[in-house]
Amino acid sequence: MKKTGVIGLGDMGSGLAKNLIANGFETKGFDLSGERMKAFVAMGGTAAQNAGEVGAGTDAVYVMVMNGDQVKDVIFGDGGLCQTMSPGSAIILSATIKPREAREIGDMMEGSGLHLIDTPVSGGFPGAQGGTLTMMAAAPASVLDEFAPVMEAVSANIHRVGTAPGDGQTVKACLQSLIGSQFSATFEAAALAAKAGVPGQVILDVFSTSSAGCGVVNNALQKIIDRQFEGTGSHINTMHKDLTISMNLGEELGVPLHTAAAAMQVFHAGKTRYPNGDNWICTRVIEEIIGAELHREEAKKS
Structure with missing residues (x-):
């Protein structure tokens, strides 16, 4: 079973983590809030000290932060996911950002060996906590097939809406x-x-x-x-x-x-x-x- 991670453990990210753990995935997480980190550990997650540590040895990491600049910092910042995740693993962009920002991120990830799944979600707090989110997923079919179990753990409806970054957004x-x-x-x-x-x-x-x-x-x-x-x-x-x-x-x-x-x-x-x-x-x-x-x-x- 793949190892997973969640960056951003607020109302939505905590729900992602909760359902990954409930479905048997070993899950690391990081959030700037100490209270959120305590709650994450209490539900069975493994606390990381930063975003890069979440990515190290992890097959798929959900990024559930607030905006495009934060997404870029998590992925490309000093010690970010692009530096710590192994080729063949996936960054699952579940945050809602501008489509052009998602395209920019996809371009910046070229040559990294990492997959980007652009899949914002709908369903709000109840959907996140209940594992019933709707996902608007965009990535090559082979990538979506490989990481389907990780996505199915948090979603009741996964719609394949495209193949390129920005399509989901x-x-x-x-x-x-x-x-x-x-x-x-x-x-x-x-x-x-x-x-x-x-x-x-x-x-x-x-x-x-x-x-x-x-x-x-x-x-x-x-x-x-x-x-x-x-x-x-x-x-x-x-x-x-x-x-x-x-x-x-x-x-x-x-x-x-x-x-x-x-x-x-x-x-x-x-x-x-x-x-x-x-x-x-x-x-x-x-x-x-x-x-x-x-x-x-x-x-x-x-």
Whole structure:
């Protein structure tokens, strides 16, 4: 069985590590947070002192950091993965970054003997912790075949969306433009219901059984009506960053993204007003404007 590693042990990376370990993979990990490292060791992982140490003697390493610069530092920095991993092993890029950054990384890895699997994920904190993530995987078929068991340990749906670096990130950027728009529409509908005096449970019951009901909408409404705006594993910084990537791709390709652009501004407002909140915190910004809140049993007006 292949030896694995995870770099970045936050809400998503900790889930990757948890499920790799649960599936019998010997797993090393690294994160800048001491608390996260303690939690990783407690679940059965082996702590590494840096990214390079994760790669040494490891067959496949997941990179689940925040942005492209961090990915490049992990792979190409002093003592990074390109210097410590053996030829034939794979770097699994599960972080969401700009497609052009993934292509740049692929070009920089040429001649290293290492494989790059560009596979951002969807499913959020519940999917990561439950091992049910959706993967948008891009690499040659032979590489995906070889490392399928490592990916299947954390994912319920592995879609082969291309063969080159950037292909996976491109699909993810399209997906996030849709999810961000669904979120922002849900926040506005929740605020409208609050102002009209409709109980949150009524809205949830109707929306979840209508043609508009889906995982994104239902989960957001649950969090809103229970007033769970922090610590739910869906920090606003991540979606804000992802929408920035979607907008950037639209600009590069000359594609107008009217709805995603509006969602971007909703998330920008939420992030500015409540920088420590989760996605659903955007609803509070609108609620403050209208003077009403959506609660499970009743709407409340200030």
